[in-house]
Amino acid sequence: MRLERRASVPVTLAVAAPFGAVLVALLLAGILIAMTGAPVLEAYRRILISAFGSKSSITETLTRATPLILTGLAVAVAFRTRLWNIGAEGQFYSGALVAAMLGSQHGLQLPGAALIPILMVAGAAAGAILMLAPLGLRLRFGVDEVVTTLLLNFITILTVSMMIDGPLKDPMAFGWPQSVPIVGDAFLPKLVSRSRLHIGFLIAIGLALLIWLVQERTVFGLETRAAGLNPAATTFAGIKVNRLLVKVACISGGLAGLAGAIEVLGVKGYVTTDLSPGFGYTGIIVAMLAGLNPIGVVVTAIFVATIFVGSDGMSRGLGVPSFIADVIVALSLLAVLVALVLTNYRIRR
Amino acid sequence: MNDIVLSLEGITKRFGSLIANDDVTLNLRRGELLALLGENGAGKTTLMNILFGHYAADAGRVVAFGRELQPGRPRAAIDAGIGMVHQHFALAANLTVLENIVAGTESIGRLRGDWRRARVKLTEIARRFGLAIDPDARVGDLSVGERQRVEILKALYRDARILILDEPTAVLTPQEAEKLFDTLRVMAAKGLSLIFISHKLHEILAAADRIVVLRGGKVTAERITANTNKNELAELMVGRPVTRPAREAQQPGALVMRAENVCVAGFRPLSDISFELRAGETLGIIGVSGNGQSTLGRLLGGLVKPTAGSFELLGATVTEPTPASFVACGVARIPEDRNVDGTVSDMTLWENSVLERIGERRFSAFGLVRRSGARAFAKTIIERFDVRGGVPDTPIRLLSGGNMQKLILGRNLLTSPRILVAAQPTRGLDEGAVAAVHAEILAARRAGAGVLLISEDLDEILQLADRVQAIANGRLSPSIPIEDAEPRRLGLMMAGAWSEMA
Numbered sequence: 001m002r003l004e005r006r007a008s009v010p011v012t013l014a015v016a017a018p019f020g021a022v023l024v025a026l027l028l029a030g031i032l033i034a035m036t037g038a039p040v041l042e043a044y045r046r047i048l049i050s051a052f053g054s055k056s057s058i059t060e061t062l063t064r065a066t067p068l069i070l071t072g073l074a075v076a077v078a079f080r081t082r083l084w085n086i087g088a089e090g091q092f093y094s095g096a097l098v099a100a101m102l103g104s105q106h107g108l109q110l111p112g113a114a115l116i117p118i119l120m121v122a123g124a125a126a127g128a129i130l131m132l133a134p135l136g137l138r139l140r141f142g143v144d145e146v147v148t149t150l151l152l153n154f155i156t157i158l159t160v161s162m163m164i165d166g167p168l169k170d171p172m173a174f175g176w177p178q179s180v181p182i183v184g185d186a187f188l189p190k191l192v193s194r195s196r197l198h199i200g201f202l203i204a205i206g207l208a209l210l211i212w213l214v215q216e217r218t219v220f221g222l223e224t225r226a227a228g229l230n231p232a233a234t235t236f237a238g239i240k241v242n243r244l245l246v247k248v249a250c251i252s253g254g255l256a257g258l259a260g261a262i263e264v265l266g267v268k269g270y271v272t273t274d275l276s277p278g279f280g281y282t283g284i285i286v287a288m289l290a291g292l293n294p295i296g297v298v299v300t301a302i303f304v305a306t307i308f309v310g311s312d313g314m315s316r317g318l319g320v321p322s323f324i325a326d327v328i329v330a331l332s333l334l335a336v337l338v339a340l341v342l343t344n345y346r347i348r349r
Numbered sequence: 350m351n352d353i354v355l356s357l358e359g360i361t362k363r364f365g366s367l368i369a370n371d372d373v374t375l376n377l378r379r380g381e382l383l384a385l386l387g388e389n390g391a392g393k394t395t396l397m398n399i400l401f402g403h404y405a406a407d408a409g410r411v412v413a414f415g416r417e418l419q420p421g422r423p424r425a426a427i428d429a430g431i432g433m434v435h436q437h438f439a440l441a442a443n444l445t446v447l448e449n450i451v452a453g454t455e456s457i458g459r460l461r462g463d464w465r466r467a468r469v470k471l472t473e474i475a476r477r478f479g480l481a482i483d484p485d486a487r488v489g490d491l492s493v494g495e496r497q498r499v500e501i502l503k504a505l506y507r508d509a510r511i512l513i514l515d516e517p518t519a520v521l522t523p524q525e526a527e528k529l530f531d532t533l534r535v536m537a538a539k540g541l542s543l544i545f546i547s548h549k550l551h552e553i554l555a556a557a558d559r560i561v562v563l564r565g566g567k568v569t570a571e572r573i574t575a576n577t578n579k580n581e582l583a584e585l586m587v588g589r590p591v592t593r594p595a596r597e598a599q600q601p602g603a604l605v606m607r608a609e610n611v612c613v614a615g616f617r618p619l620s621d622i623s624f625e626l627r628a629g630e631t632l633g634i635i636g637v638s639g640n641g642q643s644t645l646g647r648l649l650g651g652l653v654k655p656t657a658g659s660f661e662l663l664g665a666t667v668t669e670p671t672p673a674s675f676v677a678c679g680v681a682r683i684p685e686d687r688n689v690d691g692t693v694s695d696m697t698l699w700e701n702s703v704l705e706r707i708g709e710r711r712f713s714a715f716g717l718v719r720r721s722g723a724r725a726f727a728k729t730i731i732e733r734f735d736v737r738g739g740v741p742d743t744p745i746r747l748l749s750g751g752n753m754q755k756l757i758l759g760r761n762l763l764t765s766p767r768i769l770v771a772a773q774p775t776r777g778l779d780e781g782a783v784a785a786v787h788a789e790i791l792a793a794r795r796a797g798a799g800v801l802l803i804s805e806d807l808d809e810i811l812q813l814a815d816r817v818q819a820i821a822n823g824r825l826s827p828s829i830p831i832e833d834a835e836p837r838r839l840g841l842m843m844a845g846a847w848s849e850m851a
Binding site for chain 2: 008217218219220221222223225226229230232233234235236237238239346
């Protein structure tokens with residue numbers, strides 16, 4: 001048996017592959033659900049109802065999807081140019097920390113209309129800096145950024161932990177390690193009243209569209225794609241690949257940092273070390289499921305959010321451990337990777 | 350007929366809709382030197398991969414010394430006494446000849462007595478076939494011709510009685526090739542059977558007893574060497590009469606590029622190279638593979654900086670070269686590897702056509718790509734340069750090598766360059782594509798471009814160049830007019846012995 005590359009990939013196959021993969025993942029996860037003794041179809045029905053059954057569950061799912069869209073975009077943008085940013089988690093926290101720091105009563109004293117944009121930009125800048133350092137090491141010394149970005153996650157989270165147990169610690173929090181909350185003006189306006197859904201969701205969708213346009217229509221998009229596919233030919237064509245990588249690193253780190261800032265300004269109002277249930281890492285899955293397509297990232301982020309939010313409800317009702325959500329998402333990724341091979345290659349004997 | 354040592358019977362192999370081998374039948378006799386002639390894509394490599402068990406054939410069988418080889422088992426051929434000498438050697442440079450030959454053949458924990466026996470065996474084989482070599486020399490210190498000898502010895506040491514050589518002369522100077530043929534004839538005379546794969550007609554005529562021509566996966570002809578000639582073989586190989594375009598005399602114009610004692614550091618460095626290139630002439634740089642051609646190509650493409658000496662482009666000294674500045678000056682660049690440097694294989698024809706000049710107003714404005722302009726440019730190239738197998742939106746990887754090369758030529762020549770730097774422009778192309786590429790290079794010269802042609806193909810240089818310089822070990826010989834370039838003299842130059850000729 002061997003794999004042969006297809007001369008061209010039919011569009012229908014390319015579109016159908018991720019859906020088929022998700023179906024296979026749900027099928028496999030169904031076996032696990034059945035093993036807990038719960039009815040499988042009922043479990044999936046409850047996941048859907050818990051995620052979309054009411055206004056409050058819909059807004060909750062979209063709230064959860066917002067940081068995933070942004071970290072998914074961060075990863076998709078980087079991977080497209082073969083910049084392996086595994087550090088979205090750390091960049092997320094650095095953006096969150098900076099936004100919380102500058103947004104608190106000890107930070108910038110500005111009215112809301114000016115404060116919110118500045119806090120978002122500051123968060124994005126923090127994320128970008130955290131991505132530029134590994135890129136610098138790669139370009140100067142050839143250090144693999146997979147390792148450096150991954151390890152920076154732990155450094156960043158420990159730094160956050162140190163800050164919120166030290167200089168930034170909220171004295172009103174009964175000793176819990178959390179940062180001083182942001183001022184009322186810094187909170188993002190809500191999209192739907194009496195819910196947690198905030199305008200960060202629209203910002204994330206807008207950025208996805210913008211990135212898609214940049215990738216499809218601009219010289220920068222063409223050059224970054226070329227640099228990802230074949231850096232040697234891109235260099236030969238006179239395009240400065242290193243300079244492109246610096247820009248891509250800024251965009252990627254910036255998006256992850258922005259995700260952290262928006263999560264603080266839109267949902268929590270302060271930083272704790274459990275602000276992110278792995279948004280940065282899940283962003284990698286979101287991006288891969290979407291085939292690195294920015295519009296696809298929005299869809300897959302909502303899918304992943306659905307599974308997570310829905311599983312909580314399903315687990316309460318049926319007693320299936322909510323860890324099943326992680327299993328479903330992980331299986332989807334594996335299935336998509338297989339589907340990707342099968343769309344690009346065909347099996348021959 | 351029992352002197353047949355190897356036979357491939359009715360071998361058929363399909364890859365998707367492509368038939369790589371179509372009912373190929375081939376017999377090799379004892380003591381015979383058989384040449385397998387065919388263009389790239391004719392199915393030579395597939396056939397050899399089937400013989401060596403890398404692929405399993407869809408139909409047919411391989412019989413060696415009367416026994417059928419189990420398909421799909423790489424060890425089967427080796428155990429049956431078939432050895433292969435690859436185009437690219439698989440030798441460890443820091444080990445000695447003896448160590449290289451023994452390594453991989455036998456167990457690692459050897460005793461001293463075994464080493465002695467190995468040495469005796471090697472010396473005996475070397476003496477029998479006239480392959481003189483010092484068993485204790487480090488492979489890294491050997492010349493390319495000597496390394497090839499080590500590869501041959503390696504196969505013989507493993508008791509190969511059938512030896513297959515894949516494009517064995519690609520890395521040799523004409524003199525070294527001549528020596529190799531002598532060796533092969535000795536080996537055949539001593540009862541070994543050899544298959545010699547090549548697409549170079551003159552070599553095949555010089556070396557082989559019998560010639561099998563492969564075209565489009567089929568055996569199209571079989572000839573005894575004495576009863577055929579170059580023209581007939583060329584026609585059999587291509588399937589139709591082929592004439593390469595000829596160069597017309599022309600008066601060179603102004604100086605367009607000049608290098609004086611230029612050095613480039615790094616991998617395969619250049620030292621003290623000097624040349625001059627005028628408008629409307631072609632300067633050929635001939636050399637054996639791996640003598641600094643790549644670095645020279647990168648220097649002339651604006652990718653590396655001279656570390657010493659003076660390098661002038663259109664009268665201006667180049668200090669900080671960039672590919673973009675070279676393109677802007679009107680330097681057309683054909684990179685030596687079209688798949689690595691020349692194209693982004695997963696991008697479309699139009700994207701590949703405009704990538705190096707995407708900043709021009711007709712292809713972009715305010716950072717936005719003007720797709721219509723870019724597509725129109727690609728369309729013009731496709732029409733004007735006869736690129737087949739794609740429209741502007743086809744991924745370029747679907748094109749054949751020849752058509753890919755035509756697109757690369759087209760994107761460069763459509764803008765009337767002042768200088769054309771062509772590095773190995775016809776490497777791996779079939780005869781028809783070679784003729785087309787040659788015609789375009791000659792047209793560029795006629796239009797007044799200074800052409801610098803880096804090539805390892807003697808025939809190509811003799812056909813296209815007005816003057817020739819040889820490259821050897823990162824140095825350039827003085828230039829000689831093409832009229833004085835007879836093969837023997839060029840061979841000496843390619844070996845680096847130009848000072849002795851003066």
